[in-house]
Each structure stands twice: as structure tokens, then as C-alpha cells.
Amino acid sequence: MRQLDPVSLGIMWDRLNAVTNEITTALVRTSFSTIVRESYDLSVVLFDAKGRPISQGRLSAPGHSGTAANTVRYIAESFPIAEMRPGDLFITNDPWHGTGHIYDMNFVRPAFRRGELVGFTFSDTHMADMGGVGFSANTADKFAEGLHLPACRLMRDGVLDRTIISIIRSNVRVADQVIGDMMANVTCNELGERLLVEFMDEYEIDDLSVLADALLGQSERAMRAAIRCIPDGVYANRVQIEGLGTPLTLAVTCDVRDDEIHVDFAGTDGLVQGGVNVPFCYTRAMSIFALRLLTVPTLPANDGSTRPLHFSAPENCVLNALPPAPTAGRHVVGHFVTPLVIGALADALPHRVQAQSGMMDLVSIQGRRGDGREISTMFFGAGGYGAMDGMDGMATIPTPASMRVTPTEVWENLYGTTIESKRLIPDSGGAGRYRGGLGQEIVMCNDRAGPLALAFFGRQTAFPPAGIRGGAAGSPHGYAIEGRPVPPIGRSTLQTGERLVIRLPGGGGYGDPRARDPERILQDVRDGFVSVDGARRDYGVAVDVENATVRPL
């Protein structure tokens, strides 16, 4: 292939992304799991023959940024490339070589063209079950969590290994769904190989590495250029979060020098006795996600764009958990890595950073409806979005993870409970020059079901979403049953006739509240987002809606 000019590179890069997106679409379409279909807990990546990522699907979970390259490397270490044949397919769900917990199953397929290995296709999706005690934070080690599969060859010459399928089938609860989702991945990797080969045929590319060199080089240059715009310095941040019983401190230092960043998590607390420890691959992925947001968000996470980024953490701190630490709920703590890193760069990139958001909340609910049908579900809700320079946070928009909420009408049809109200909470958005997004209060009554077992994974209760650059924190998260507060991480029962109140936090504010445009305060009071008392307390102004005046106190 001739040297690539920027025009050809752009066209081919777009085509390659189109191929990856088509594979992703096929994967989403054929998956059973609601988590895959609604929150896109998946990724699809294409690699060259050297195992370098060259394209990533448009829907890829933040926690999967750049983990696929490690997985492909791990597979190639376990099964030498020289012995790979057309029709091979490899899998693993090892947390330390995958995405940080056993629920994501990773698939790697070598792609052959004219008998020659030209690249790899990769996919992973979140599985509905992996055996063991089920999705829970209450485990002492990884062995209790469920089935761990090291690198395995699932297919040889296009034929499935029935033993591996049988092992999985006899370990998981909803076997049809899990095996069905695995087949969706198998099919999508076959499609991936076909489309990759067609792409090479059409552009007469015999060796993807020329294209890989060009686009990795271009990505690296773009990332370095963006880093050079950040003033050199050592930027630190700490956040406190709820642990299991005692608070946890997460600490970070970002050392920005010339066109490289070194991110170190020294000062972070040690492991906890429960499945919320974070393998470093996930910490790294959430850090890369944060740094992409702050630099060039549309730039894919590949070996080029991450080359100027370096990450380190002390062994067996909660953000670098080693085996056999339990990690099933690694996102409960891991989601804080993104605001931790973003917060560190608040002074370096004042116009790009964001206050902490009220995150996604989920309550696991199990029991039986009045008519005897089983209930096993999750209730999702979102807190308010953190404010940014020039932008108030939106109400009830979560980050870094995202999920589509179940409509009240759908919920009430299925789960034997009634949502009595779902309201924005006035004054819940952190005050600031730009206000944090509002949180919400949900009242759920168990009026048509037997006793319901609830499991909570609540965060931001003692430590509400922090403001940034002088902005105030949003309102805290909290649960109550019949007016009694319940522990945010743990289990409770909702008896028939009882009410559960879920208060989801508001996002943090940005900048000094006293610098907020009085017009915006007036509009907020008109809209009921801020009360007259709240305006007095948080912004130091007296608002008179009738006469449309805002007066400093």
C-alpha cells in the first residue's frame, strides 16, 4: 500500500469505524441482556496483526477504554499467535485481564485473509449471571463471586468447545440468556472478521500495520498537542467516599510535564472486605476516560493516544486490588476515579472541568407479586449533573455511567409496587455561578407484593457530590423506609404496605454562587428549581418573583 495522505487516512479511518459500528449494532441487536441493550455495557474493537487497536465502536462503556488491548495481549501470551488458525475464538472473564470484574466476558478472534493472520476482532458484553453468590458486595474473595475463566479457546476450526459451554451452563442461573449472549458475541466476531477482510480487499490493503502506524501516530500527535495546552505542574486531588462501614479516601496526583501526564494514586486507602475493590485495569480505563473528556473527547483510546499517559498505584490499595480480592462491584468505587482525576485538573483546565455529578443509583429488588409471580429486578434512578463553566447541570442526568430509566407505567405493570411520586428536589443542585443539576425524590409503595428484599448500593450519602472552583456540593443521597433512614450499602425489607423513599443527590455547582447572574437566579425561583429561602441561603439574595427583582442581602 502506498503512503497514506491525510485524505485517504480520514476516509479509511471513517470506514474502519463504520465497520466497527456495524459489528456493535449486530451485537446489541442479538444480545439478550437488558444491561447490554439499554446501557451499552459492552465494547467492540478491531486490532492489527501486532495486537494494536485500530478502531473502537461508538458505543463503548467508559470502563472499557483501552482494556481490550491488554486482553488481546493476555490471549496471545496464553495461545501463541503462530499456532492460531482460521476459525479460532478465545474467551476470558478474568477481572485482571479483562474489565475488572467477572461479569464482562471478553471474546478475541484472529482474523485471517488468504490464509494469513491480518488482525484480531474483539468484543465484550456484560453477562446476566456468572454463578457464585450472585451480584453482591458481600464476598470475602474472588472465589465466592462465581466462575472465573482464564484464557480459553472456545472455538477451533469454527467448532465450539462443548466442554467449556457445559461448564458455563452448569454454573450460571439464567443459562439460556448467558449462552445466548455468548453466541451473540461469537456471531459478531465472525461478522467482524468478514467485514475487516472486505475492507482490506476493497482498499487493497495487505498489511494493516501501515494504516495502524498512520492512525496511531495521528492519535498520539493529537493527544500530545492537547496535553501541551495544559500548564505544566503537579495537580493533586482527594475525595472521600462511603466504604463498607468506614469512609474511604481516594487520592490522585497528576504530573503534567510538557506533553505527557503521569497519574499516580498514592495515598489511596487499602482494600476493603467486600466486592468493591478495583483492579488496576478498571482504574486505568476510568482515568483514560476522564483525560479524554478533558482533552480530545472524540479521539479513540488506542495505543497512540494513550502513549503519553502513564498510570501507577500502590499495590493492594483499593484502586489496584490484586487477586484474590473480590471485585464484582468494582464500579461502586471505580466510578469515583473519573471525578477524582477531573477534580485534580480543576485549576489547570478551569473551562473544561466538571463538578461531581449525582451518580446512577440502583436498588436490587426481589420477592413475589400478589399474584405469585416472581420479582427480580433493579430500580434505577439518576442524580443531577455536575455544573461546568458556562453551563448549569441538567436535572437527573448521571455520569460517568449511564442507564435508561424504566418508565413508571412499565414499572407498575411488572413489579407489584406503585410509584407514588417522582419529583425534582428544589435547592438540591449545588449552588454556584453555574448551578448543579437537580436531584429527585421517588416514593415507592409496596401495595401489591409480598415482602420485598432490597439491596442498596448507595453512594454520595455522607459525601454529597462536590462542587468545583468555589461551587457548593449538591444535596446528599439517602434512603428511608416509612420515614426511617436505612443503611445506604446493605440489605433491608420492604413489607407490604410500606413506603420506600429514595432521595437522589443534586450535582455539584461550579464557581462562586455570589457571581451567579441574578437573571438566572430569578428564573430558577420562577421555575421552582431554587426556593426563595434557598436563594437567600445559598446565593445571598432576596428574590421577589412578583416584581421580578433580585436584591443582594
Next chain:
Amino acid sequence: MSYRLGVDIGGTFTDLALFDERNSAMTIHKLLTTPDDPARAVLQGVHELLEMAGAPIEHVTALIHGTTLITNAVIERKGSRCAMLTTAGFRDVLDIGIENRYDQFDMRLKYPRPLVERTLQLEVNERVGPDGEIRRPLDEDEVRSVVARAVERGAESLAVCLLHAYVQPAHENRIRAIVKGAFPDLPVSTSAEVLPFMREFERWTTTTINAYTQRMADTYLRRLEDGLAGMRFAGQFYIMASNGGTVTPATARRFPVRLLESGPAAGVLMSSHLGRLLEAPNLLSFDMGGTTAKGALVIGGEPQKKYELEVAHVHEHKAGSGFTVKIPVIDMVEIGAGGGSIADIDERGVIRVGPRSAGAVPGPACYGRGGTEPTITDANVLLGFLDPAFFLGGRMRLDLEAAGIAMRQRLAEPLGVSLMRAAWGVHQTVNENMAQAFRLHASERGYDYRNFTMTAFGGCGPIHAARIARILHIPRVIFPVGAGVMSAFGLLVSPLSFETVRSHPLAVDRLTDHDLAAAFAAPIAEATSFLDRAGVPARDIRVKRRLDMRYRGQGYEIEVVLPDPDGRLTGVADLPDLFSHEYARIFSAAQLNEPLEIVNLKVEALGPRPAMAKGCHLAGIEGGARLKGSRRVYRPEADDLVDCPVYDRYALQPGDVVAGSALIEERESTCVINSGDAVRVDADLNLIADIALSGRN
């Protein structure tokens, strides 16, 4: 002597087509849209067109109208001040939204502000359960006082949005009656009548759009009706709806939300009509204009339907940044790429096209109205695909030099490539983007597009179609006659129709044929009543039934069409097979061992399809010599300009064959035929291109 007349209002032009049923002659006309009062251009256009054709208005039996009025009112927020009444505890639903980020990597994403002001989002005490039982009676006194408060605050219309009204609309209906008594002039839209579909956020959003646009739709239709009556028009007046069917003005007034995106729907309808005539049952209909491009699949001669549409995007045209509306629509994919889309260099350092657009003002640099950024049209004129002296049939001259300056300064020089290479990069990037959008659209629906036929129309469609077909491995492209007014043609082939949906959960294993028929009875009665009122005799009404079904417990459903052969109703016993066939087609993976359930029932009632002769000829357009001359056109394989023959489309005769590379010009567009491709002219003057499928960039 009788005529039918189609009038389609687009963003830039109002297109008209008059069909003479006696001799199948089609007379077409185009004039600038009058945004301040769209009815003006319509009435003027009708007058001019009838004069051109020498047709007396008394002989026009039907006038079918497609309009973007409702879409524009939502985009430009020009509707009326609308209040909303919800179940107590849920007035914040529109502000809470779906609690989802539509783009992981865009921190500054935006969502549309609800059309109802916060102070007009009001609550009333009542509660209906999911099974339809009344759990808490409606507080009627509260309704009166709350609505009075809304009117005091300036409400001009009311959206009534209660939970579970799709199964039990009694409270919504009662509120309508109370309001009718107290405020007879306040238009009321209830969520159950707008579309009785489960999922409050989407249904209520749809209801508020209906309430928001009701007054203006009424005013506009009155203007047209009065104007037409003043011209002594005495035929039927129909409005095109988003689902590809037409409705009476009375229905349009009641459900203006159903008129969203009706123009593009008409284009797809014309594509499927052509597909039926040309025995190409599976089509990709491709329409590219000045600001957007749209694609739609036609399967087995029928446009595909869906019940969700996103309109009025507020952020870079991204999916998720608009209002999600639940109405029956023709399933289309839209991307923000049209002739005016701006090209620049993105964060990766390569060419990106869109989402910004130069619009009509300043427009592409070559319009010479002050645009300094290169657009798709600038690229196409530099590459030689467009003749600067023959744009819009010579009505507008293009400034080649200005296009060159913009392209050189913004792209070629920063990238270090030649002017032509940069222009080619823009052209081919758009082709790739479009191909990607179609690829995903087809793939999401489980269709393999590779043996489909493409129909290409709109001002820019014929320029890009052949290359996109090549990328998608589509072997055949049809450039229909009258490509510039396809939507107006489509209006003429659209039947009267009404569609509705009921959310109605039913377990298949306990269902009898009687239950199924009973469940369908109410929606069928509703849908057919609209045709009945429009005067369609019962024997001419066709009813199509579809079900949304799923495995119990699965969170997503698939649509199953009930074949109902020869009017014989498909029974419950056939449902499992129909479901698994469709499931296998879409998912192609393992099937679950779970019981089936029905989630929604969908009914479409259709009147007879208007007769349209096989093909038609354009009256009053004369061609000159077949070969107009030749032009220097960029050939990427040679990275150079080469001579390319230019043909006059209006001079080509049935049976003519043109081998690529060639340009075939018509007034509104140019068909670009690439090297290796060949075009023949069919008996009806459509151009049929066979695409060579071994190409490269």
C-alpha cells in the same frame, strides 16, 4: 377531464405536481417557500401550475398537501402557550426525562427544554392503576380551579397527561368534558387519544407537541381552505401524515403532531411506488437535499413503519438531543449532511463534514453570498460534478473561484494536499458517512442491504448515489424522472389512512382467537372511523394488523405482521411461528424457552390506493441535443481531472445507454455516473444504473 394535485412545502422550495388522469401527463412547478406565510406560496403555486397546464381548477378532484409547518413550529418554538395537567406527583416528568446520556464523550450535551413552561406544568389528584382500575377518583373541583389558574397565566391550549391513560382514559375524558364546559375555546389534547401507548415520558411529550401546535395548524388550514375556496376549488383536500397516508383537514386539526416530517415520508412512498413498477421490491430510498440526507428501507414494496420519531434536535443533530415523539411514521434514518454542510478538520487531524451547516445564508462559498467555509456543494462544483453555469437549470450562477479559495485555505493547505484531493476528501467522506448511516439502519433492523436497489433523489442525492451504492455493494441505482419533486409525486400515490396503537399486555399461552379479535375490536373501530368520516365506503377499507411481541420478561419486543390472507384473520395458533420466524430473522441467535406475550396491538386502516398510471411523462419540458458537451471532472483513481461527457437528461430517449464516466444533467440535480457503471433509460425515462462492484477509493 380530471386532475390531482400534490403540493409539498420544503425548507427552501414549494414543489407542485399536477397529474392529468386522462393522459398520465405530469406537470411540475417549483417556487420559493414563503416562510412568513407558507400558504401564500401554495396558493400562488397552484394558480401558476394550473395556468401552465391549462387545467381549470373545477376539474381538480383532489389536492394533497405535505407540509413542514408543524416540524418548523417545534424547531423554532413558534407554537402556542401550552399548559399541562398531570397525575399528582408527576408534573416534573418532562424535566426529569429518561435519565440517560446519549453521548458518553460529550460533557456539554444538551436536551430540549420542554414546550410547557414550568409554571404551566400542573397536577391534579387522581390515580388509575396499570390494570385500568380507578384507585383514586378524579378531583373535579381541583380540575376546574387548576385549569382556571392556567388560563389566568396565559395558557392557550391544554395537554392532559395522566398515568396509565392508555388503558383507562376515563379521567382524561372527564377532564376534557369539564374543560369544554368551563373554557369552550381552549383546545384540549389528551394523551390517550393522541396515542394510547405505554411509557409516560414519550406519550406526554407527544401530547404536549400536539397541544402546542393545534392552534397554528387550525389557522394555517383555514387560510388554505379559504384561499382554495376563493379560487373555486371544489375537490377533496387532504393532508399528508408522517406515516405515508393522508388525512382530512378535520383529522389534521385534531392531531397536528401526526403531520411531523410528512414531506420526506412522501418521497419514500414514491420510491416504493417506483419499486413496485420496476419490480424492485427491496429498496434503499435515498434523498439528499440542502441540509439533511434521509434513507429509508422499502421491503417487499412496502415502506417500513415505526412508532417513534425524534424531531427538533438541539445539539449537533445528535440522536437523543431532540424530542422523542410517538406517532406512526415511515422509518427513516436522517443525517445532518446536505449540500450546505461545512467541512473542516477534526480533532484527529482528518476531514470531517458537518454537523455545522452554512444553511441558505450565507450558504456554500460558491453561492457568493459571503460564505468562507467549504461545503459539500463547493467540493462538488470543484470536482466538476456541478456546472457553475447550470445550477438549478441556470437560474443561479456558482462562483468557482470562491469555492476554491475556501477549500484551499480551510482544508488543502492545512492538510498539505492538493485542492482537488481536499475536495475529493470532502465528497468521499460524505459518501462514507451516508453509507455508514444506512449500514447501521439496515443492520439494526436485521436486513442485508447488499442486493437492494437504491432510488436517488433530492438536489444532491443523484450526485452521491452511485458512489454510496458502490460502498454498500448495492448493484443498481434508479434515478427517477422528476427527481427534484419526488415528494410532490409521492403525495399523489398516498392513500387515505389512519393508524393507532394500544398498549395491551396479553399472555399468548392463555389467549383464544376470540380474545385476540376482541382486543383488536376497539383500535380497528377507531382507525376505520376516520376513513368512514372521510367518506370511504366500508368495502374499500383495508385493515392491517400488527403485534409487538416478546418473550415474557424480556425488556424489548419485536413487531410481528399478521398476514391475514384474503381477509381471513390470523389466529392465535399461528403466533408462535410468526414470532420465531421474525425473531430468527432479526436476532439470528438462539431462541429462549420462555412463554410469549403481546405488548402492543397496532392497526392501520387504509383507503384504496389512488390510481397512478404506470409511469408518467413530464409535460412542457423539452430537451436539446443528447450530448451537451464535456467537462473536466476529477477522477480519484488518476488523481487528476479528466474529460467527461455531459448529457441532457431531457433529451435522452427510452433505450438509450450511457457508459460511465458521465454526467447527466437535469434542472434540479446532476446524476454522476462513475467509470465502470452503465446507465440505461427505461420506457418511462427513469435512469437505471448498473454499478460495478469492484471499485476502490
